[in-house]
Amino acid sequence: MSESTGAAPTRSNGKPKLALYWAASCGGCEIAVLAIDEKILTVAEHFDIIFWPCVVDGKVRDVEKLPDGAIHVCLFNGGIRTSEQEYMAKLLRRKSKVLVAFGSCAHEGCIPGLANLSSRQEIFETVFRDSISTDNPQGVLPQTETEVPEGKIHLPLFYNTLKPLEAVVHVDYTLPGCPPEAENIWEALQAIVNGTLPPPGRVLGKSTTVCDECPRQRTEKKIREFKRIWEVIPDETTCLLEQGIVCSGIATRAGCGAKCPKVNSPCIGCHGPNEGVEDIGARMMTALASVIDSKDPEEVEQIITRGIPDLVGTFYRFGLAASLLRRSRLQPAGAG
Numbered sequence: 001m002s003e004s005t006g007a008a009p010t011r012s013n014g015k016p017k018l019a020l021y022w023a024a025s026c027g028g029c030e031i032a033v034l035a036i037d038e039k040i041l042t043v044a045e046h047f048d049i050i051f052w053p054c055v056v057d058g059k060v061r062d063v064e065k066l067p068d069g070a071i072h073v074c075l076f077n078g079g080i081r082t083s084e085q086e087y088m089a090k091l092l093r094r095k096s097k098v099l100v101a102f103g104s105c106a107h108e109g110c111i112p113g114l115a116n117l118s119s120r121q122e123i124f125e126t127v128f129r130d131s132i133s134t135d136n137p138q139g140v141l142p143q144t145e146t147e148v149p150e151g152k153i154h155l156p157l158f159y160n161t162l163k164p165l166e167a168v169v170h171v172d173y174t175l176p177g178c179p180p181e182a183e184n185i186w187e188a189l190q191a192i193v194n195g196t197l198p199p200p201g202r203v204l205g206k207s208t209t210v211c212d213e214c215p216r217q218r219t220e221k222k223i224r225e226f227k228r229i230w231e232v233i234p235d236e237t238t239c240l241l242e243q244g245i246v247c248s249g250i251a252t253r254a255g256c257g258a259k260c261p262k263v264n265s266p267c268i269g270c271h272g273p274n275e276g277v278e279d280i281g282a283r284m285m286t287a288l289a290s291v292i293d294s295k296d297p298e299e300v301e302q303i304i305t306r307g308i309p310d311l312v313g314t315f316y317r318f319g320l321a322a323s324l325l326r327r328s329r330l331q332p333a334g335a336g
Contacts, residue, residue, distance in 0.1 A: 016072035018047035019063070021092055022054055023078025023085040024112045024162060025105035030054050030077065032103070032179035036186045046193050047073075060088070063095055071095045073192050075102040075175075079109045079321060080163045084156035093169040098192070100204075104178040106165040108272050109321025111178075113162050116320055116327030117312065120160045160330060164322045174203045178270035178318060181256055203253065207275035210249030210267045214258040218242065221291035226307025229266065240266045241291070244307070246314060251283040269318050279324045281315035 022030055034040060043049075050071070051058040063071075074096040080086050093099050104110040115123060124141045128134060146153045165171055175188050188204050191197045198204070211218070218239040227244040234240055240247040240261060247266035249258065253274040260267050273280035294300050308314050316323055 015046065015048040017050045017070060018043070019051035019071045019074040019092060019096065020049070020055075020102075021051070021074065021076050021078075021088055023076065023088065023106070023165075024081035025078035025103065025110065027054065028179040029075075029103035029105070032177075032182060033075070033185060035182035036189075037182075039186055043189055060091075063091060066095050068094050069097050071097065073098045073100065075100050076106055076165055077102040077179075078105045078165075079112055080159070080165065080168045081112065082156035082158055086159075086168055089165060089168050098172045098197075099165075099169065100188070101165045101171045101174040103180055104176060104270050104272065104318050106171075107174050107176050107322070108319040109162050109164050110270075110318050113164075113319070113321030114313065114317070116162055118328070119330055120158055124158075161327050162321050166322070172200045173197065176203060176205065176253055176271040177256065184255055203272075203275075205255040205271075206253065208254045209274045210252045210254055210256065210258050210261070210271070213254050213256070214239075214249055214261045216240065216261060222293040223288075223291050223303075224293050225303060226288075228307070234264055236264055240264075246288070246308060248280075248284055250287045251277060251280050272319060272322075280319045281312075281323055281325070284315045 020030070020033065036043070049056065051063055071092070074092045076089065076092060076099060078085065080089055101107045105112060109116070118126075128136055128141055129139050142155055142158065144155055144157050146155075166174075173188075175184060177184065180188075184205055191204070216239045217237055219242065221239070221242050223242070223244055225244050226246055229245060232243070232245070234243045234245055241250065245266050247261065248269035249261060249267035251273060252267050252269045253271040255271055258267070269280060269284075273283060277283045288304075289300075292300055292303055294303065304311075312320065316325065320327070
């Protein structure tokens with residue numbers, strides 16, 4: 001495995017090579033790269049984009065033929081859900097000097113990681129047999145190998161558990177967000193070009209919380225009731241959490257400019273935990289427990305149950321796959 005440094009990529013053989021890959025994610029990170037607008041032309045001036053499957057025609061075999069470490073930077077978005085994605089993660093790790101977990105899916109698993117609440121079999125039954133829009137009278141489920149008249153068709157193995165990129169290969173840097181903000185992408189690319197990256201192992205961007213970027217007024221929080229966002233129109237100046245709306249800004253890494261709270265919508269945690277927090281869900285639960293204005297255990301339970309009916313979806317919306325929980329318990333026969 002190549003050891004990464006914060007030094008500027010060498011140009012002894014021409015432009016440094018840039019690769020981008022899309023694993024288990026929605027694809028928003030790919031679009032976010034283009035959100036830097038005309039600066040993408042500057043990127044093209046500095047880098048030879050040799051692999052970006054959703055934008056340019058590139059072949060895996062061409063990457064396989066490259067010497068190890070030939071790619072200077074790879075922006076890898078998406079979690080690892082299949083054997084093909086794991087192969088690509090290991091291949092691009094070997095071929096890249098600097099591997100960046102690009103966006104929330106690569107960083108923490110994000111929304112696809114919530115599927116860790118179900119087993120592979122449960123997911124297949126829902127998608128291919130039980131949903132009302134499914135037309136599959138034979139009840140066929142995907143197989144890794146299928147015989148057809150022309151020969152064998154091979155599909156990647158769909159894993160029971162989605163994993164963040166760091167759980168499969170060593171990651172040099174993480175650029176958080178769902179997707180990362182355009183200005184943060186540009187800053188990271190500039191740091192790569194200029195050789196001003198921090199020491200490896202860092203999350204690129206700020207280390208404090210969204211609350212530090214939020215202009216809303218905060219006082220002592222005393223909450224007797226949590227409200228769903230469709231139940232109330234919050235005022236535009238008071239801390240949303242103080243108004244009883246679950247806002248994850250208190251445990252979420254800064255860097256977005258508090259864009260959601262600024263438009264009267266609570267932070268939902270897409271930048272992941274701030275510096276020093278191991279589990280964002282545990283941090284959120286601790287924070288909310290400290291502001292509930294009741295000493296009666298039964299009343300506290302009622303406040304939480306009534307106002308936060310989906311605990312995992314609220315506290316681990318983006319980070320379940322990278323959390324201490326990781327997934328729901330699997331039956332022994334389905335472990336994997």
